[in-house]
């Protein structure tokens with residue numbers, strides 16, 4: 424079987440490896456950190472930094488195709504890898520999603536709605552941005568933010584200096600605060616032949632900037648559901664994308680507003696593991712390996728709940744519950760705010776009709 428190289432050894436890399444292994448592929452993980460969760464299930468692990476040219480070259484030579492579980496891979500490493508093996512999804516998706524400003528420009532160019540935004544580099548540009556966008560608003564680092572890190576909220580212009588301080592000189596973007604009723608995301612896949620398949624949108628609840636739960640079905644009208652899926656398809660096609668992408672959306676009376684895109688499998692797509700015949704991880708592996716996409720139809724109502732930090736105390740209880748599917752990441756150390764696992768609560772299935 425072919426060898427799939429995965430950049431990043433976290434829980435997403437781990438679940439990708441499990442899905443790949445089920446299809447008879449072997450996985451090789453590249454991860455700078457020691458004892459990565461994915462390393463426990465993959466066939467091979469390279470422990471090296473993204474500056475290690477020799478390790479990157481050896482990794483590329485050992486695999487047939489390269490994919491990734493996070494979008495912040497240094498450009499120099501990508502240049503080196505790309506000269507040796509195909510990277511899927513491709514470079515353009517990475518370039519765009521690595522920078523919130525580039526990302527919003529790209530989405531706007533497709534005719535999609537985003538929050539009002541402006542680039543901020545210093546006090547002067549923040550003053551200009553505030554005059555245009557006003558408050559409430561959110562200042563975010565352009566690069567490297569996740570789980571709400573690298574963000575500061577401004578209730579009034581008085582908060583400007585303090586917010587700018589938290590950016591520590593990094594290039595930033597000011598976003599107008601979107602008055603949304605709820606958040607949803609579309610997990611969509613595109614195969615090498617251009618076929619697109621989207622999962623039913625999920626409804627997301629965040630707490631302290633971290634995803635808490637995703638519930639399917641989301642509260643969406645038929646028109647909104649269709650809009651959500653079509654706009655995701657538009658993004659994938661524009662990028663000539665191959666693989667799975669997560670598209671985060673705000674639901675407002677003025678329509679769907681795109682918050683951000685993630686060129687990879689996504690936390691809000693974990694429900695597919697117990698709600699679909701082919702989950703997002705297998706779908707990604709299929710696309711990356713040049714296979715046809717699988718059946719992503721939903722056969723259950725599911726609530727995915729992240730197990731963060733001390734939520735792990737609930738595992739013994741959850742393990743004995745009906746309609747509860749546990750997915751633990753094998754992380755040795757429990758830390759506050761750290762994603763340790765998730766549980767898919769099966770709310771309703773087609774069982775009654777079937778049995």
Ligand code: ATP
Nearest residue numbers: 538561568569570571572598599600601629632683
């Ligand atoms: P992720 O872990 O999803 O990558 P992130 O750190 O990239 O998160 P965002 O998704 O930009 O951060 O923001 C985190 C959450 O903060 C959003 O899901 C939403 O709840 C809220 N938020 C972000 N931007 C806005 C906005 N412009 N208006 C209102 N709420 C926002």
Ligand code: MG
Nearest residue numbers: 568569570683
């Ligand atoms: Mg993000």
Ligand code: MG
Nearest residue numbers: 570671682683
């Ligand atoms: Mg987000």
